[in-house]
Structure formats: structure tokens, C-alpha cells
Amino acid sequence: MAHRVGTIGGGIFGEMHIRALTQRARLGDIEYVGLADINSELRGARAAEYNIDVFADFNDLLDMASPDAVTIATPDHLHRDMAVACLERGIHVLVEKPMDTDVDGCREMVAAAAESGVMLQVDFMKRHDVYHAELKRIVDSGGIGDIQYGYAWMEDRIEVPMDWLPSWASNSSPAWFVGVHYFDLIRWLVGQDALAVSATGIAQRLKSLGLDTYDSIQAKIIFPGGVSFTVDSAWHIPAGNEAIVNQGIKVVGSDGWMTVDSQDRGARGLVSSIPGAPASMLTPNLGLFKESTEAGVPRYSGYAIDSIESFVTNVAMLERGVADLESLSGAYPSGKDGLEVTKIAVAVHRSVEKGGDLVSLDSL
Numbered sequence: 001m002a003h004r005v006g007t008i009g010g011g012i013f014g015e016m017h018i019r020a021l022t023q024r025a026r027l028g029d030i031e032y033v034g035l036a037d038i039n040s041e042l043r044g045a046r047a048a049e050y051n052i053d054v055f056a057d058f059n060d061l062l063d064m065a066s067p068d069a070v071t072i073a074t075p076d077h078l079h080r081d082m083a084v085a086c087l088e089r090g091i092h093v094l095v096e097k098p099m100d101t102d103v104d105g106c107r108e109m110v111a112a113a114a115e116s117g118v119m120l121q122v123d124f125m126k127r128h129d130v131y132h133a134e135l136k137r138i139v140d141s142g143g144i145g146d147i148q149y150g151y152a153w154m155e156d157r158i159e160v161p162m163d164w165l166p167s168w169a170s171n172s173s174p175a176w177f178v179g180v181h182y183f184d185l186i187r188w189l190v191g192q193d194a195l196a197v198s199a200t201g202i203a204q205r206l207k208s209l210g211l212d213t214y215d216s217i218q219a220k221i222i223f224p225g226g227v228s229f230t231v232d233s234a235w236h237i238p239a240g241n242e243a244i245v246n247q248g249i250k251v252v253g254s255d256g257w258m259t260v261d262s263q264d265r266g267a268r269g270l271v272s273s274i275p276g277a278p279a280s281m282l283t284p285n286l287g288l289f290k291e292s293t294e295a296g297v298p299r300y301s302g303y304a305i306d307s308i309e310s311f312v313t314n315v316a317m318l319e320r321g322v323a324d325l326e327s328l329s330g331a332y333p334s335g336k337d338g339l340e341v342t343k344i345a346v347a348v349h350r351s352v353e354k355g356g357d358l359v360s361l362d363s364l
């Protein structure tokens, strides 16, 4: 029997959830039971475009549509209560990154999932980028020896906090919004929990424009054995930047190294968005997301879609008895992974406030 899946939060990234899940529902192994969002205009637009049921209150989605699984794409600081409400009802949850902006919130979610015996997956989609999967395979097979250090960067153009998230960017930061992607990826590659963090940050440009958050945060994350990674995150890159984000990672081991440039994938040009409009530089990232129409049906692909779909595949395996939570352990970014990433991000912000002092994760 098809299991029932719904979504809470249908904004910019929630639409990615709707695309992935309605596409999967066309294959018949899941039923998409609807979207809950407090924004009535957005509800109307999503209902019309995707032909889905919509709810103003997420509790109505849970009560009236009886989902077996829910995906959550509300602002970062709102994930906790929604996730716990679902988990306590025995509903599997995929929650957007960061799992929560509070360590205790993550602990509450992990406990609720354990109590109900359901799956809690965090949408750290970068694990699904095929180049990162290859990096992980090479690291795990000993291809670069033991990891010694590395470096990652993720820098958004200023329109992301200013135009995409004006209502809640002040509740977030470049480290919360983009840094966490690499905090997770690095933990996944290193295979150990971080011990401590030292970070600095600057709050200047966005503050002058009315957003109470950092422009940029640089974090040094320390793992056992002296292994360390530096992660730059930024939200203030000016509008002329040819891509919405600069992003990549370098990993150096005892016997080799590897880099992945996650933005510049070799396709680049000076193009007009519509004929006759002024041309500007473009580096498309189709690895992340690609939309097309095949045989008259929308077709969505890319690692953003794969990551969301992996959740319903995991749920299907659980519901059909193909796997259990123990055998799936390690195969997806879990609540425990989300908790450890939130610990890193909380320590990063504490260290920034203390001018770069070392903050131990043990204290969190």
C-alpha cells in the first residue's frame, strides 16, 4: 500500500519538497496528502500549480490527512515543535537543515523519534551530490590516506538573506544557513564527532541594511587526532557574482588530496535570461537541480531532489519490512548527525561572540 506523505512549509525550498514528492507520487508508491503553510497566497499558488491539498495549520494536515511521513521546510527556528508533534504521533520526519538552532531542541527531537520508533532524517543534501559521494568513497577506501586537514567555502549572494528570507534572516546566519551543509559533510568524511571550535565573524553590511545577522563567519573545527577543517560561510557577496553561491571543499590526507568545486562544474558563459535582455555571466549548477518536461510531464532531477526522495525510499523500506532502523543506520543523515552539526554551529556562534575563543563541544 502506498504510504502517505505531506509537507509543512511550502516556501522557496519547500517547493523542492513538493516537486520531489509529487513526482514520486506519480509512480504510485506514495500518496502526496498535502501541504501546510500559514501563507494563504502561497497555499493558493502551490495548490494551483501542483494540484495538491493545502492546510493553513500543520495540525490539520496531521489530523485530517493522516500522513505516515512528513517533510518539514519551515524557517530554521520553527522546526522543533513541528518535528516533535509529528514524531510523537509516530510519523516519520524529514527535517530541513539545520535540524534546530538549539542543542536541546535537537535532543528533544532525537528522543521523540526513539520513543516512537520512527525515522528522523535531516536534509543534508550535499551527501547526495555525486562528486561528494565519490569523495567519500575515495576517503573510505584509503585513497588519500588519513585525513589531516581541509577547507570548505559556501558564500551566498546578498539577495539570499535580503530578498529570499527577509522575514527570518535575522534569526539565522551564514553559518546556520549554509555553513551547516559543510559541517555535516566534513563530519561524514572524517567519520568522527568534532571536539571544539574557534570562529570569528563580521556583522557589518547586512546590519547596515536592517538585517541583524553576520555577513561572514569563519570557523576552525577540530576533530580527534589534530584533524581540523576551516569553513568559510558568507551571506554578503555582491549582486555581480556570476553564481548565486560560491562553494567547494578541499580535503588533504596523509597520502593525497582531493577538491570538489561544487559551483563551477565547467559550464560557464555570458548569456541573456530572455532574448534581448542584457547579458550577464552565468555558471549553472544543474547538479543541484534541473527542471524539464518529458512526454508532457514535469521532470525534476539533481541532488536536491535525490536527497528528499531518499527519505521516502527509506520510509518505504521500513514500512515494507525490507529494512529496520538499525540496518538503515549510517545510510542517511540521522537525528544524531543533525544534533552534532547543531552543536558545531552553536559553538561557532559562541566562539564568534567571544572573539574567537576555543569552545568545547563537551560543554553543549
Ligand SMILES: NC(=O)c1ccc[n+]([C@@H]2O[C@H](COP(=O)([O-])OP(=O)(O)OC[C@H]3O[C@@H](n4cnc5c(N)ncnc54)[C@H](O)[C@@H]3O)[C@@H](O)[C@H]2O)c1
Residues within 6 Å of the ligand: 008, 009, 010, 011, 012, 013, 014, 015, 036, 037, 038, 039, 042, 056, 057, 058, 072, 073, 074, 075, 076, 078, 096, 097, 098, 123, 124, 125, 164, 165, 177
Ligand atoms: N537543503 C537545502 O539545501 C536548503 C536550501 C534552502 C533552504 N533550506 C532550509 O529549508 C527551510 C525553509 O527555507 P526556505 O528558504 O524555503 O524559507 P521560506 O521562508 O521561503 O519558506 C518557509 C515557509 O514556511 C512557512 N511557515 C512559517 N511558519 C509556518 C507555520 N507555523 N506552519 C506552516 N508553515 C509555516 C512560511 O509561510 C514559508 O512559506 C529552512 O530551514 C532552510 O534553512 C534548505
